[in-house]
Amino acid sequence: MADIIVAIDGPAGSGKSSVSKAAARRLGFDYLDTGAAYRALAWYVLDRGIAPDNSDAVLASLGAFDYSISIDPSEPVVMVGDADVTDAIREPRVSSVVSAIARVPEVRTFVTGIFRSTIDAAPHPGIVVEGRDITTVVAPDADARILLTAAEEVRMARRSAELTTESAADVGEQLRSRDRADSRVVDFLTAADGVVTVDSTHLDFDQTVDAVLEVIARETTRTSHG
Numbered sequence: 001m002a003d004i005i006v007a008i009d010g011p012a013g014s015g016k017s018s019v020s021k022a023a024a025r026r027l028g029f030d031y032l033d034t035g036a037a038y039r040a041l042a043w044y045v046l047d048r049g050i051a052p053d054n055s056d057a058v059l060a061s062l063g064a065f066d067y068s069i070s071i072d073p074s075e076p077v078v079m080v081g082d083a084d085v086t087d088a089i090r091e092p093r094v095s096s097v098v099s100a101i102a103r104v105p106e107v108r109t110f111v112t113g114i115f116r117s118t119i120d121a122a123p124h125p126g127i128v129v130e131g132r133d134i135t136t137v138v139a140p141d142a143d144a145r146i147l148l149t150a151a152e153e154v155r156m157a158r159r160s161a162e163l164t165t166e167s168a169a170d171v172g173e174q175l176r177s178r179d180r181a182d183s184r185v186v187d188f189l190t191a192a193d194g195v196v197t198v199d200s201t202h203l204d205f206d207q208t209v210d211a212v213l214e215v216i217a218r219e220t221t222r223t224s225h226g
């Protein structure tokens, strides 16, 4: 079991994945991208020709959903069966349906079970877990709990700088609609009690990593002293 568990939530484009990976590397921790599980299930559903909004069919497919992910922050490989879907799950066709998958309560229970077993099995010294409901549902007792956010237009600009094949307008609209859909399922825009907010709107990448590491150091020092 990891000695230290760090939970980082936030909306799309806030920097969760890249900042969490960088923080995990700096701390020598493992890293769990929980969004990848929802994306991999969305990919799997599309691959099986199932309509993403047909929740009964999605649930019926879970039994054969053979998901695995590396928790090495330098090499987060995502597999569904023998298929390496690390890149495919980031495609817009997957991003556009993942919220429909993620809004099904039984899907959330299923993948949350996977996340908790991964956290329990993570070796010393620690693990950084990022997503939408880590600080509130998956690991509410984490040693450090952070809400990483940034102004919507900054998040849209960062995401569209990544997805160069899509127009900034399309990326922005998709990100906004996914935020809306997601926030109906999990409130990841307001920090729950005990969760520290880091707003990276005016911070560059390194400053954001430093800010997150400072919160982790402060929260884990407090925890160890009781």
Ligand SMILES: Nc1ncnc2c1ncn2[C@@H]1O[C@H](COP(=O)(O)OP(=O)(O)O)[C@@H](O)[C@H]1O
Residues within 6 Å of the ligand: 010, 011, 012, 013, 014, 015, 016, 017, 018, 019, 158, 159, 162, 200, 203, 204, 205, 206, 208
């Ligand atoms: N504070 C920051 N300043 C500038 N770019 C950032 C910052 N944080 C993250 N990024 C960049 O923004 C993009 C989206 O970050 P990502 O980690 O994928 O966000 P999320 O996982 O929250 O959707 C990446 O290209 C990342 O390098």
Ligand SMILES: Nc1ccn([C@@H]2O[C@H](COP(=O)(O)OP(=O)(O)O)[C@@H](O)[C@H]2O)c(=O)n1
Residues within 6 Å of the ligand: 010, 011, 012, 013, 014, 016, 017, 034, 035, 036, 038, 039, 098, 099, 102, 130, 131, 132, 133, 134, 178, 182
């Ligand atoms: N813990 C989580 C993580 C992701 N998700 C869902 O999975 C989608 C993709 O998550 P992600 O973290 O890969 O998305 P980005 O914020 O990286 O764009 C989100 O839009 C949510 O619909 C969730 O519901 N709960």
